[in-house]
Amino acid sequence: MPSRRQTLAGIGLAAAGLIGGYTVTAAQSTSGTLDWPMARYDAAGTGYNPDASGPKADPQVAWAGDLERTGGLEPDPPVVVDGMVYAGTENLFALDAATGDVLFSYGNYGVSHSSPACAATSIYRTKTLAISSPGGLVGLNAGGGMALFGVHVGKQRWRGPGTEPEPSVFGPSKAPPPVSVDETVYAVAPTTSDMVALEADSGRERWRRRFPGGDIGGTAFRPAVSGDTVYATGWPSDVAAFDAETGSKQWAESLDDADVNRPPTATETGVVVPTRRGVTLYEDSGDVRWMRNLDGNATEGAVAVAEGRVFVSDGDESLYALDLETGADVWSVAFRHEATPVVADGVVYMTSGAELIAFDAATGERRFTREAEWYFSPPAVGDGVLYIVDGDQVLALEDEP
Amino acid sequence: MTEEPFDPTPGGSDRAGAGHPVSPFSLALDRLQRDPVLFVPFVVAGVCLWLLDWIRRHDPIPTMPVEQNGASITVAYTGYPTGVPETARALSSLIDLKLPYLVWGITLEVVAVFVIAAAGTVTIARGLSADSGGTTPRRLLAYVGLVASFDVAFRILTALVGDAVGLIAGLILIVPLFVVFVRVFAAPAFIVSGSGPVTALRRSGRATRGRGWSILPLVVAFGLAAWLLGLVPWVGTILSTALVGSVHAVTVAVVRETATDGHGGR
Numbered sequence: 033m034p035s036r037r038q039t040l041a042g043i044g045l046a047a048a049g050l051i052g053g054y055t056v057t058a059a060q061s062t063s064g065t066l067d068w069p070m071a072r073y074d075a076a077g078t079g080y081n082p083d084a085s086g087p088k089a090d091p092q093v094a095w096a097g098d099l100e101r102t103g104g105l106e107p108d109p110p111v112v113v114d115g116m117v118y119a120g121t122e123n124l125f126a127l128d129a130a131t132g133d134v135l136f137s138y139g140n141y142g143v144s145h146s147s148p149a150c151a152a153t154s155i156y157r158t159k160t161l162a163i164s165s166p167g168g169l170v171g172l173n174a175g176g177g178m179a180l181f182g183v184h185v186g187k188q189r190w191r192g193p194g195t196e197p198e199p200s201v202f203g204p205s206k207a208p209p210p211v212s213v214d215e216t217v218y219a220v221a222p223t224t225s226d227m228v229a230l231e232a233d234s235g236r237e238r239w240r241r242r243f244p245g246g247d248i249g250g251t252a253f254r255p256a257v258s259g260d261t262v263y264a265t266g267w268p269s270d271v272a273a274f275d276a277e278t279g280s281k282q283w284a285e286s287l288d289d290a291d292v293n294r295p296p297t298a299t300e301t302g303v304v305v306p307t308r309r310g311v312t313l314y315e316d317s318g319d320v321r322w323m324r325n326l327d328g329n330a331t332e333g334a335v336a337v338a339e340g341r342v343f344v345s346d347g348d349e350s351l352y353a354l355d356l357e358t359g360a361d362v363w364s365v366a367f368r369h370e371a372t373p374v375v376a377d378g379v380v381y382m383t384s385g386a387e388l389i390a391f392d393a394a395t396g397e398r399r400f401t402r403e404a405e406w407y408f409s410p411p412a413v414g415d416g417v418l419y420i421v422d423g424d425q426v427l428a429l430e431d432e433p
Numbered sequence: 434m435t436e437e438p439f440d441p442t443p444g445g446s447d448r449a450g451a452g453h454p455v456s457p458f459s460l461a462l463d464r465l466q467r468d469p470v471l472f473v474p475f476v477v478a479g480v481c482l483w484l485l486d487w488i489r490r491h492d493p494i495p496t497m498p499v500e501q502n503g504a505s506i507t508v509a510y511t512g513y514p515t516g517v518p519e520t521a522r523a524l525s526s527l528i529d530l531k532l533p534y535l536v537w538g539i540t541l542e543v544v545a546v547f548v549i550a551a552a553g554t555v556t557i558a559r560g561l562s563a564d565s566g567g568t569t570p571r572r573l574l575a576y577v578g579l580v581a582s583f584d585v586a587f588r589i590l591t592a593l594v595g596d597a598v599g600l601i602a603g604l605i606l607i608v609p610l611f612v613v614f615v616r617v618f619a620a621p622a623f624i625v626s627g628s629g630p631v632t633a634l635r636r637s638g639r640a641t642r643g644r645g646w647s648i649l650p651l652v653v654a655f656g657l658a659a660w661l662l663g664l665v666p667w668v669g670t671i672l673s674t675a676l677v678g679s680v681h682a683v684t685v686a687v688v689r690e691t692a693t694d695g696h697g698g699r
Contacts, residue, residue, distance in 0.1 A: 155493050171495070179526050186528025192493035234495040322471040 045213050065129045068112040068412035070149035072334060073209040073237065075218070075257035076298035079336030079343075085377035086411070086418035088390070090400050091429035094417065095132030099125055099424050105385065106422040107409035108147040108209070109372075113159060113174060119409075119426045124163065126176060127426060129173065136176040138187050141165040142204045149219075150174060150385065151212035151232035160189060160232045162217040164207035168192055169219055171227075171235045190235030193221045193228055208254040208295065213276070218255045218262055225252040227264050229279060239279030240360050243270060254334075258298030261316070265296045269385070272303050273318065283318030299337050301356055306335050311344050313359060320358035328354060330370050338375035338393065345371045351382065353396060363396035376413040383408040388420065402429070457691060458651060461684040464560060471556055472679045478552035479516055479674030482612030486520045486670050488605070495526040509663065509673075510614060510656030511575075511585040513621050514556070514681035515549045516674025517663030523598050524588050544594050549674075550577040553682050555626040560686030578630045579620060615648045616641055621682070640692030648688065655681045 074081045103121030110119035115136065117127045124138040124145065137230040141163060148161035156173030169192035210219035216238065217230040229238040243252045243266045252266040254289075261282060262274045269292050270283040291308035298304075302315040310325040327345025337343040341362055349368035354360065369384030379399060380396025388408050390399040406423025408420040418429040467470050489496050497520070509517045528536045554576045585603035616638045623633035623640075639647055655677055 155531055157529045157531055173525075175528055175529055177525065180528075187526045187528045190495070190525075199640075231493070233493050236495075 033186075035204050037255040050054060064416045065112060065115050065417075067150070068110075068414065070111055070141060070211055071109045071147040071209040071410070072297075072336075073374070073412075075213045075255040076337075077211070077254065077295060077334060078297055078338065078375075079334070079373055079376040081413060082338075083415075084413040085416055086379060086381060086390075087429050087431040088377075089415075089431055091402065092374055094153060094428040094430045096192040096428075097125070097127040097134060098125075099134035099421070102406050102423040103409070103421060105407050107423070108145075109410040110412050110419045110421055110426055111148055111150060111161075112155075112412050112414055113150045113161075113163040116142070116174070117412075117426060117428075118161060118174075119419070119421050120237060120299035121146075121424065122314070123149065124172070125426075126174075129419075129428075136187075138172055138176075138186060141167075141170065145209050146209035148172065149210040149212040151217055152215050153277070154215060154393075155233050159341070162192075162219065162230070162232065163210060164219060165177065166207070167220060168222055169210060169217070169230065169235065170219075171336055173231065177273065186194075192230050192235035193226075193240070195325055195391060203280050208252070211255060211257055213257050216276075218257055219254070220252040225266060227252060227255060227274065227279075229262070229276070230282065230327050234259050241273065241274055253295035256296045256298040256303065258300075258303075258339055261298070263296045263298050264345070265292050265294070265305055265424070267291070267293050271296070271303075271309075271314065273303070273314075273316075281381070285314070285318060287355070294332065295334050297335050297337050297342075299356060304335055304336075304337060304342055304356075306330065306333075308347075309356070311335065311342065311359070313342075314316040324359045326350070326356065333370040334372045336373040336375050336380065341393070343373045343375060343380050343393075345369065345382070351380075351391065351396070353380075353393070364395040365391065372410040374411050374413060376418075381411050381413070381418065383410055383420070440682040447451075454645065457684050457687040458654075460687045460691070461560075461680055464562075464687065465477060466560070466677065466684050471559055471683055472554040472675065474552035475514070475516070475678035475682065476671070476675040478678060479550045479671035480547060481519045481667070482516065482577050483670045484676055485548075486518050487539055488541065489520040490524060492532070492537065492541075494522065494534060497526075498519045498525050507660040508653055508656030510613060510652055512586065513549070513580050513618055513660070514553045514678045514685060516670060516672075516676075516678050518545070518658045518670045518674075519663065535618060536582060546577060549678070550580050552674075553580075553621055554625055556682035557622050557686045560683040561622065561690060572625055572627065575628075575630055575633075576621065576624045579633065579686050582630065583617075611649065611652060612645075614652045615645045617642045618648050618652065619685055619689040619692065622685045625686075626689070637689075640689060644688075644692075651684060653683075 039241045066084050073081050076172040093378050099121050101121045110117050112129055115129045117129045126135045127133055144166055146164040148163045151160045153160050158173055161172040161174050163170050171190040173186050173189055207222040208220050212216050215232045217232050219228055221228045225243040227243055228240045256263045260276050262270050262276050269286045269288055273282040293308055294306040296303050296305050302313050302321055305312045308330055309328055312319040312323040315321050328348045330347025335342055340356045342356050345351050345367055347370040350364045352364045353362040355362055371382040371384050375393055378393045380393050382389045385407055386404040388402040392399055404422045409421035411418045411420040421428050554573050617634055619640045620633045620637035623636045659673045659677040663669040665672050
């Protein structure tokens with residue numbers, strides 16, 4: 033048997049060899065861009081970064097990055113982290129936020145993978161991107177890994193919960209994007225209606241809760257996290273609040289006469305839950321603070337909440353700005369589409385298929401409209417820049433200097 | 434399952450059936466029956482790997498999930514005697530770790546390799562009836578080199594091929610892979626009897642010439658058995674390592690002994 037010293041010497045040599053190769057990795061440079069680390073900006077799902085600002089008048093294309101393939105009728109929104117834009121249709125690409133150059137791409141996670149959510153990590157030098165793919169939740173190395181002896185390794189860190197989807201002529205159903213708070217990822221486990229909390233470092237489950245509608249084939253939407261609470265909604269009628277740390281249920285409601293078909297948004301006042309016809313604000317205790325029937329017919333999208341206002345499309349006729357405290361109309365304008373609004377520096381950005389429309393957040397006045405070549409994703413907003421996927425491209429849109 | 438007809442074994446120390454075609458597998462079982470101490474190294478290794486499983490599950494570095502979709506079977510064969518641990522760590526999950534975690538993660542993998550190499554070296558040395566050298570640190574390090582090069586080759590192959598390979602391409606790839614497995618089958622025994630890794634591979638290639646069809650079922654059987662025993666909840670790591678590791682190691686010794694090249698161990 034080898035002596036302990038020989039064994040340790042062998043270990044030391046092996047470690048030194050790998051560390052030697054390891055230092056070749058270039059550290060991620062961080063430019064001065066503002067982060068938009070997940071779909072709808074934050075874990076609460078507000079769609080609003082108070083520090084960001086986008087174009088206000090007729091914007092110009094600062095750069096266009098190539099995604100190789102188009103992403104169907106509903107491309108996923110890009111995210112921005114540490115000077116990189118992550119966007120993709122079939123493959124997920126990392127582009128330089130300043131130039132649009134593709135820096136690297138991640139393997140094939142299928143067309144139905146979600147937008148990534150960027151999470152902090154305590155054991156890695158680079159952040160972790162969590163995506164939902166049909167085979168499960170996946171943790172990616174935001175730095176793209178490294179080339180080791182000519183082979184590129186280290187793009188995927190872990191594969192978390194989820195099961196292979198049943199084959200379907202419609203293809204795998206699209207999983208909602210995960211959200212992240214510090215080093216925890218909250219998500220709907222792909223192909224289930226289970227809400228899970230994972231460690232961003234390892235992908236291990238902290239807790240898992242079967243969502244009420246899961247037993248009857250219901251669908252759970254992107255969760256919203258605020259403080260110690262994870263809010264979740266699920267078709268056809270569920271609204272629930274879980275403890276973020278333990279997963280224990282704080283309260284649950286069943287809106288039997290409503291049609292809960294969109295994700296919630298968490299605010300300091302409570303959680304905003306859009307339904308097919310209208311929108312409801314629940315207080316932290318689960319009591320209804322206000323309920324508005326907008327007589328709408330919305331089936332997709334989400335609401336944005338910024339500076340005390342709720343921006344919501346009724347999916348039929350109007351875009352509303354409602355007072356967060358009371359639910360009263362602040363303004364409403366004609367808008368005949370479903371949408372996921374995004375708010376920055378007094379402007380509400382809406383995409384509906386082939387159109388990007390900017391409204392003044394204070395008045396509802398239309399600022400500009402831009403046509404897509406293919407179809408637009410919901411946007412992400414940086415420092416004077418709006419990033420948006422248009423078919424097989426990512427565009428950085430800016431006001432003319 | 435592995436009672437395959439075996440070519441006559443000229444010049445070997447075939448004590449169980451001189452002059453009769455006897456499979457190395459039954460010779461190995463016979464040897465294990467007569468000397469149960471041969472099981473000890475891989476039982477100890479199994480317990481060590483089981484402890485490493487526990488540590489991997491509780492440290493903060495990601496482990497690979499156990500792929501159990503019920504629809505596929507796996508031949509868990511790696512080229513040297515070992516078992517199937519319940520946890521594994523992908524190389525890609527070590528990339529960009531902060532230094533203390535990287536050192537920790539690598540240390541666990543290195544310890545796992547040393548444990549298996551030590552068990553393999555000791556068992557094969559004892560299993561070689563004509564062996565005179567015992568287990569020296571030099572032999573152990575050469576064995577570690579062999580195990581490490583097999584592992585690196587596998588990881589590179591996996592990284593290159595990935596999940597993208599289709600059924601047809603996969604089947605085409607499997608043929609040369611199993612040819613290589615058969616040809617390197619006896620390499621661990623040549624290492625233990627004193628050859629360097631490259632010489633051991635060359636000698637193994639010679640020693641297995643003309644015996645491919647009798648060794649192939651062994652490769653498949655050991656791979657299947659290791660995988661099946663590895664599925665046993667909680668103690669799968671210990672079971673697969675202790676049983677498959679031991680039998681595989683002694684079989685490798687027998688194949689090396691009964692080879693026409695058998696006299697040229699040094």
